[in-house]
Amino acid sequence: AAWYENDIDRVLVSETEIREKTAALAKQIDADYANTDGLLLVGLFKGAVMFMADLARALTIPVEMEFMALSSYGQRVTSSGVVRVLKDLDTDIKDRDVLVVEDVVDSGLTLSWLLKYLPSRGPRSVEMVSMLRKPKALETGINVKYVGFDVPDEFVVGYGLDYSERYRELPFVGVLKPSVYQSS
Numbered sequence: 001a002a003w004y005e006n007d008i009d010r011v012l013v014s015e016t017e018i019r020e021k022t023a024a025l026a027k028q029i030d031a032d033y034a035n036t037d038g039l040l041l042v043g044l045f046k047g048a049v050m051f052m053a054d055l056a057r058a059l060t061i062p063v064e065m066e067f068m069a070l071s072s073y074g075q076r077v078t079s080s081g082v083v084r085v086l087k088d089l090d091t092d093i094k095d096r097d098v099l100v101v102e103d104v105v106d107s108g109l110t111l112s113w114l115l116k117y118l119p120s121r122g123p124r125s126v127e128m129v130s131m132l133r134k135p136k137a138l139e140t141g142i143n144v145k146y147v148g149f150d151v152p153d154e155f156v157v158g159y160g161l162d163y164s165e166r167y168r169e170l171p172f173v174g175v176l177k178p179s180v181y182q183s184s
């Protein structure tokens with residue numbers, strides 16, 4: 001049995017579902033950017049790493065890959081809306097078609113901040129893709145063009161999502177048992 005088996009309540013999105021959804025999203029993105037001269041994928045550390053790698057390989061148009069690391073001040077749940085750039089882009093995005101890649105949109109703070117920040121650098125377009133979306137993101141009305149799955153407001157881990165830096169490497173998205181985060 002896998003080491004994490006007893007920590008997971010149930011599988012929310014299986015490995016197969018992730019693979020099929022990634023292919024479907026890639027097909028859509030391929031079509032939408034067919035007439036552009038190269039898409040710039042911007043993945044956000046660390047959560048988006050798995051999806052970024054899978055999406056890039058599922059696309060058939062040429063892409064470049066960039067990464068940013070952002071941090072919000074204080075506890076995420078009581079977040080003030082302030083975001084700090086820990087690692088910025090290494091490249092000029094002027095006149096580029098940018099697609100921000102995320103694992104999950106929760107409060108929408110991260111992406112709404114990026115939507116204000118990136119346009120100041122003169123990209124040709126900025127869109128967003130996220131494998132998962134929490135209900136809060138729908139409430140705040142943040143417009144994520146490509147979404148894989150809407151998931152309930154539960155403690156989900158895997159496929160990039162962590163609890164205390166663990167579980168990111170799980171190949172599926174699962175709900176963490178409350179006993180795991182209530183035991184400390």
Ligand code: PRP
Nearest residue numbers: 045046047103104105106107108109110
């Ligand atoms: C998580 C997740 C998203 C963000 C979503 O990242 O990967 O980037 O939170 O939440 P929001 O919509 O409320 O902004 P986190 O900052 O925890 O870091 P990580 O990617 O390194 O896990």
Ligand code: MG
Nearest residue numbers: 044045046047
């Ligand atoms: Mg993240």
